[in-house]
Amino acid sequence: MRKTERHQMKRDELVTAIEKGSFYVEHHARRIGMLAVGLVVLAAGVFAVRVWWTAREEKASFLLGQIILTYRAPVTTSLDALQPSTSGSRTFSTGEEKDRETVKLADEILTRYGSSGFAPKALYYKGLALSELKNTGEAGQALQDLLAKYPGDFLAPLARYQLARLKESQGNPSEALIQYQALAEDAQGFFPKEEGLMGVARCQEALGLKSEALKTYRKVVSDFPDSDYQFEAKEKVEELS
Template identity: 30%
Template structure:
């Protein structure tokens, strides 16, 4: 007679045993520490809710601030209006929008336009304060900060403080994290030095510009001033190596 076929008993796999073992340990721990587990779970849920709300709130805040900034920009530029008679009223509204946007979320662009609006409203001192706050708070910004330093120098110049303007232009020229406005800084520095009668220093600024920034829109004017001072066969380029070192600093 054929032998009856015995049913094989399948042994639980190692992985399955480990899962069951872990589950049993967790269950035992939970039974013995119900209160603690509930507290931890509650804290995790609260943290998750707080993080989700924070993300949602910041996103909404950014959107509202961006809307206010854009509305302020339109008012500042006078877009979609042809009534110049109400320019001051329009600028005041733009200022309020930039101020409100900054309270929601600060940014270098908003600070810059706030300062521009203050300047156009005749509030030069307030504009300087805003610009100095910008360059201090966002010193690593390589695009907006050079513009802000240039505007600071021009306001200082308008206020008659030429020495302060020269220092600001030097700071602009020596910015290490930005290649922008260096030729502008040299040209404006040269002009101010000329007005102060410091022709040798002015000439040096123009020479650095000519030697280091041949593509600059100020190149031709600076070169003309050098030739005017030294003549057509002047000493243009004699300090070229030294001038390039000045730019690299």
């Protein structure tokens, strides 16, 4: 077969394919049209969802910023200082007022944006504020919820520490010990292990476990020579020896 004949056959095959395609389009125009409309609607829906989600995240982010500003806001009785500043930061006349506003903002995130990445942060600050309000039951629940639902969040170690301190302040060293031990044994966390160990030792003392507490204080002295807890740990070693 000559080269020109082969080329002619390929052109004929191409024409045949085009004709078949045209025939299909002509006889399935309605179906193709509906498919095209469906694709357009789907694309529009995806875009709308993306816009909605972005707006939702921005609102949640703004609320979290308000939570942090509120929790860290100063408490003052000066009338001039109570006026809103140009930076948008607030001041409060009492710590209770400040903490209640923090809880209110945190609850707004948890109610409206509970599935967002800002929920664990809201739980953390809610727990802190409730602790300041001496509402230890709800404070502990908020911190426990954070640990249960978001164990991998970067605030989880801090929440665990706050929960341990809360249990310790309530005179519940056995439960506090569990949290301090988790902090001391966390190989991946950034939380200072010697601080977890000091908590472990205090709880062991409170539970009457003198020999275990002595071992823990000695571990702080030997394993963390540059720690700020060196002096306190050495004093405890001398006291319990």
